[in-house]
Amino acid sequence: MAVALAAAASGSAFAQGGPREGPRPTQALFDEVAARDRTVFAAIFDTCDMKVLAGALTDDVEMYHDKGGLTFTTSKQFVEGVTAICKRQETGEDYRSRREIVPGTMKVYPLNNYGAIQVGEHRFYRLTPGKPEQLSEVSLFTHVWKREPSGAWKLARVLSYDHRLTP
Template sequence: MNPVISLAIGAALLAFSTGALAQRAGPQPTKALTDEIAAADKVFFTAVFDTCDTPTLARMVTDDFEMYHDKGGLTSTSGAQFVKAIEGMCARQKTGEDYRSRRELVAGTLKVYPLDNYGAVEVGEHRFYKLTPGKPEQLVEVALFTQVWKKDPGGWKLARVLSYDHRLAETSK
């Protein structure tokens, strides 16, 4: 077949398929989906910051989990690596090498969008507090996050995390 004709047919097929996708609206957010993701978010961050519950974390992340952080770049490339990093953080907290933190989702910032045939995207803003025994908690920083959740037969699993726009408490909005 003539290369020009092949190229024209390929371009027409691409235009048709792209146009077909553009002709339909994507799945719309629902309260039920938002509630499910908010609940999974709470369990996940409680396990990371409050209880150091690494068995729960291991069940809540995909094998190919990735985390990107504005202060550290690509910080995890697998679920196992992420869980191991949290185990290390918890061990440092027990010895006093690191301080304990509390994460707080900023009220009114959580948004959840469905990803057809996959899961959901969660975006929001959160605050991090330093916890020192015998002292009031101290707001340390505020940041934005975007997370991709995968719907699994066993529940929701976190597949991707983007943590960015970290601002020190003194300069936060």
């Protein structure tokens, strides 16, 4: 085990002459990730736009959910899962939802030479035609975003946890 840890650390920040501060968050990074987050979740919840969603995911995207465990391990699976939800919503088998990040909870941290970590708390509202929207649950999230060589941001890892139902 120690050999594996030493081998893994040999090319990492741990082998670069002792402790040092990591890259600091910036408003520009926050704004870029927040914009990409809005695009992804609009494609999932508002428009069911699978082309936009697929273009926003890494091929090996993984999603971990406290209710379902390891949920997706590829962009294909992720898009198929969201497509199924959208179809159930169209037929009335499932309800539409709206997601909002709880104001003041989102933070974005840079990952050197990779991308960013986004954390926060979000709320989900049940949307029923002809009725006021109803808060249905609140949860925490952690997303890892990869910045592609082209400059595009893609969602690489999704952790959705601590889901709490609301009365």
